[in-house]
Amino acid sequence: MRLTLTPHEGTMAQEDTNIIDQPEVLTHRMVTIEISGKQYEVPEGITVVKAMWYAGQEVVRGIGCLGGFCGACATYYRTKDDPKVRTCLACQTAVQDGMSFTMMPPFPARKALYDIQTLKDPKQDLFNLYPEAPLCRNCNACTEACPQKIDVREGVWKAVFGDFQNVSEMFMDCVMCGMCTPVCIADIAPNLVALYVSRAQGAHFTEKPAGLDQRIKEIQDGRFNDDWSKVLAMNEKELAEHCATVK
Amino acid sequence: MDIHALQQIVHKTRDARRKQTFPKFNPADRDQLIHKYHPDFRASAYRPIRFGPNEGDKTVIELATLLEGDSSIQDGAELTPHHRTDVLVIGGGGAGCAAALHAHGAGAKVILATKLRLADSNSVMAQGGMQISVAPEDSPVTHFLDTLKGGHMQNDHELLKVMVEEGPSIAKWLISLGVLFDRQADGNLHVKKGGGSSKPRLLTCSDYTGLEIMRVLKDEVLNQKIQLLEFSAAIELLSDDEGRCTGAIFKDLDNHQHVVVAAKTVILATGGIGRLHIQGFPTSNHYGATGDGLCLSYRMGAKLAHIDTFQYHPSGAVYPEQLIGALVTEGIRSEGGHLVNAKGDRFVNELDTRDVVSSSIIRECEEGRGIRTMSGRVGVWLDTPLLDAEHGPGTVEKHFPAMMLQFERFGIDISKDPVLIYPTLHYQNGGVKIDTNSETNVKNLFVAGEASGGLHGRNRLMGNSLLDLMVFGKRSGLTAASRAASMKQGALTLKHLQRYRAEAKQHGNVSGVISPMILPAYTRKVS
Numbered sequence: 001m002r003l004t005l006t007p008h009e010g011t012m013a014q015e016d017t018n019i020i021d022q023p024e025v026l027t028h029r030m031v032t033i034e035i036s037g038k039q040y041e042v043p044e045g046i047t048v049v050k051a052m053w054y055a056g057q058e059v060v061r062g063i064g065c066l067g068g069f070c071g072a073c074a075t076y077y078r079t080k081d082d083p084k085v086r087t088c089l090a091c092q093t094a095v096q097d098g099m100s101f102t103m104m105p106p107f108p109a110r111k112a113l114y115d116i117q118t119l120k121d122p123k124q125d126l127f128n129l130y131p132e133a134p135l136c137r138n139c140n141a142c143t144e145a146c147p148q149k150i151d152v153r154e155g156v157w158k159a160v161f162g163d164f165q166n167v168s169e170m171f172m173d174c175v176m177c178g179m180c181t182p183v184c185i186a187d188i189a190p191n192l193v194a195l196y197v198s199r200a201q202g203a204h205f206t207e208k209p210a211g212l213d214q215r216i217k218e219i220q221d222g223r224f225n226d227d228w229s230k231v232l233a234m235n236e237k238e239l240a241e242h243c244a245t246v247k
Numbered sequence: 248m249d250i251h252a253l254q255q256i257v258h259k260t261r262d263a264r265r266k267q268t269f270p271k272f273n274p275a276d277r278d279q280l281i282h283k284y285h286p287d288f289r290a291s292a293y294r295p296i297r298f299g300p301n302e303g304d305k306t307v308i309e310l311a312t313l314l315e316g317d318s319s320i321q322d323g324a325e326l327t328p329h330h331r332t333d334v335l336v337i338g339g340g341g342a343g344c345a346a347a348l349h350a351h352g353a354g355a356k357v358i359l360a361t362k363l364r365l366a367d368s369n370s371v372m373a374q375g376g377m378q379i380s381v382a383p384e385d386s387p388v389t390h391f392l393d394t395l396k397g398g399h400m401q402n403d404h405e406l407l408k409v410m411v412e413e414g415p416s417i418a419k420w421l422i423s424l425g426v427l428f429d430r431q432a433d434g435n436l437h438v439k440k441g442g443g444s445s446k447p448r449l450l451t452c453s454d455y456t457g458l459e460i461m462r463v464l465k466d467e468v469l470n471q472k473i474q475l476l477e478f479s480a481a482i483e484l485l486s487d488d489e490g491r492c493t494g495a496i497f498k499d500l501d502n503h504q505h506v507v508v509a510a511k512t513v514i515l516a517t518g519g520i521g522r523l524h525i526q527g528f529p530t531s532n533h534y535g536a537t538g539d540g541l542c543l544s545y546r547m548g549a550k551l552a553h554i555d556t557f558q559y560h561p562s563g564a565v566y567p568e569q570l571i572g573a574l575v576t577e578g579i580r581s582e583g584g585h586l587v588n589a590k591g592d593r594f595v596n597e598l599d600t601r602d603v604v605s606s607s608i609i610r611e612c613e614e615g616r617g618i619r620t621m622s623g624r625v626g627v628w629l630d631t632p633l634l635d636a637e638h639g640p641g642t643v644e645k646h647f648p649a650m651m652l653q654f655e656r657f658g659i660d661i662s663k664d665p666v667l668i669y670p671t672l673h674y675q676n677g678g679v680k681i682d683t684n685s686e687t688n689v690k691n692l693f694v695a696g697e698a699s700g701g702l703h704g705r706n707r708l709m710g711n712s713l714l715d716l717m718v719f720g721k722r723s724g725l726t727a728a729s730r731a732a733s734m735k736q737g738a739l740t741l742k743h744l745q746r747y748r749a750e751a752k753q754h755g756n757v758s759g760v761i762s763p764m765i766l767p768a769y770t771r772k773v774s
Binding site: 168206239244 | 274363364366367368369371372380381382383386387388389391392393395396400404408412415416418419422423424425426427430434435436445452453455457458459462463466467469470472478500501531533534568569573574648649652653656657766769770771772773
């Protein structure tokens with residue numbers, strides 16, 4: 001979705017040279033879009049979420065962080081004359097003329113329940129918790145549905161083959177929007193599988209940081225007590241001076 | 248001139264800038280800069296609060312109006328509880344999840360209510376990291392001193408000592424739940440240097456630290472089968488005859504019914520106020536950051552601290568228009584990214600505290616050295632390609648995948664082109680005053696996380712918020728659970744509201760708005 005930054009005539013008359021052309025903002029060109037099948041005129045280039053507000057819609061479900069991290073605003077959209085239905089995060093995508101979109105309703109995927117800390121054999125447990133995971137039929141629809149560009153299908157296979165580390169790295173970008181789930185013909189919820197795998201990787205297959213335990217012990221043993229009594233006994237002025245010496 | 252032409256100055260001056268070192272301000276200059284340019288010192292944006300526990304204290308007009316607002320609950324409202332619980336947690340972000348998990352772990356019956364979905368919060372967006380003194384050359388005392396300095400010496404010492412000392416055990420807890428912090432080759436936790444910190448102390452999960460922590464905590468709340476009330480906005484608290492907190496009334500945003508919850512203890516973890524758009528600033532905050540917890544606890548008689556000071560994060564996006572206000576993580580500056588004005592010059596030590604950096608950006612723009620976009624917004628450059636030049640190609644992509652993707656969606660490659668930034672309303676430095684157990688002066692009412700005040704003084708250091716959420720979420724959860732175990736449920740009344748309304752009347756009545764706000768009114772009125 002590249003924005004074209006064409007220089008606009010008439011805007012060059014500004015005295016300031018420190019100006020960025022943003023004709024799509026300045027001119028407020030209106031475009032026609034469809035929200036859940038209904039037509040609206042909205043300013044070109046605003047985000048999909050803002051287009052809903054502009055159209056007068058109250059949005060409660062379907063908005064969260066507005067920063068592209070929470071996955072609440074998973075949306076299906078299609079651009080003019082293109083049969084391909086794509087996915088996006090509504091807060092991170094600009095509308096364009098002829099665009100048609102609808103927000104994804106919450107999907108009733110099954111999340112397995114587990115106690116991550118007491119798992120005995122996390123790689124084997126995957127098959128008890130998510131027995132559908134090995135049934136992937138390689139259709140690749142999940143990968144195509146991912147607005148974060150994660151190779152989801154590959155991730156599911158790697159999970160099944162026990163490469164938990166790789167999965168946890170691949171899914172660090174996952175915002176849990178769940179768009180990989182409704183498209184799965186094997187009823188896998190890949191994001192939930194990956195979340196389990198990542199947590200297991202962190203809790204069971206990652207080295208315990210020795211320095212951290214050392215620091216916890218130092219605090220328990222009172223290694224910093226002298227420093228504390230010195231600092232806490234200072235008056236305001238002394239403390240300010242002391243802070244200034246910390247470099 | 249288009250954006251690419253304007254950016255050339257950043258590319259042209261890069262090599263010369265790489266050789267410069269830019270000193271930090273001395274304390275006198277720093278104070279002068281902040282007093283002149285920081286939005287906290289814009290007197291016209293402030294007014295005294297007319298009544299209540301902070302009568303006479305100044306805060307921004309937007310917040311004062313809400314604090315003096317009226318409740319939507321009328322006297323005589325039906326208060327028969329729909330749910331009963333030991334601990335009621337209001338808010339589903341980092342502090343709320345941590346509180347719920349610890350209270351549940353301590354054996355209490357917990358209900359977690361949130362007006363959006365579980366985990367929809369600012370926490371999920373925290374990119375920069377979490378400050379914990381784990382490095383051998385670092386110590387909790389140094390963390391304490393750095394934070395105090397950053398907070399203009401106004402931080403509550405007791406709260407701060409608790410936070411820095413409990414940091415390492417929090418990291419251990421999160422790792423045991425499966426949080427994947429970045430590691431060094433030897434398996435130890437990797438630490439990065441944050442603005443205002445003398446030692447590298449930021450634990451990170453690339454630039455998804457908050458998201459990674461929240462994915463795990465949300466999953467854990469679900470695994471522990473903690474009872475949830477999602478899309479339920481708290482609209483009033485409940486009190487007994489002695490003024491102790493005994494529950495809350497919610498509005499179910501799906502069916503608009505009231506839901507009454509009787510609780511022995513209540514933990515407010517409702518987050519910040521960015522969506523009030525104080526002084527017209529754009530914000531990096533999530534949709535629900537409307538300061539609800541402040542209004543609710545204020546009517547109950549809870550005292551607020553430092554509510555005249557807010558954090559304007561130095562680097563909010565100014566371009567493209569779709570990303571206005573969105574955060575450009577401080578991590579970029581931690582790794583050496585320069586701030587550059589329209590002349591191609593640096594103008595501040597990029598690792599100074601957030602208030603100093605923001606003030607200096609505002610100074611550059613007000614004095615005509617900013618870069619103006621066609622929509623009338625002004626900003627300065629953040630030289631992101633410098634990171635690749637300095638640390639090798641691919642650095643930006645590897646260390647900041649979230650930010651790369653965010654701009655890529657609008658056709659901008661931040662590893663090749665600098666980004667235009669201006670301060671964005673980011674954090675409420677103050678909030679409801681709490682003690683070290685996270686309890687307010689209202690008995691059995693706890694506040695944790697951004698909604699609380701005192702810990703960060705007048706300016707929060709980068710990376711201290713995630714730690715605040717975890718430490719005081721835990722403390723509030725544990726204290727609330729143990730308190731609940733040894734007491735009976737108190738009566739459910741609205742006596743605090745009667746008192747509040749009587750006081751408002753004496754002072755010429757409420758402000759005329761209904762608070763809490765719940766969600767910002769962005770929907771256009773279509774005639």
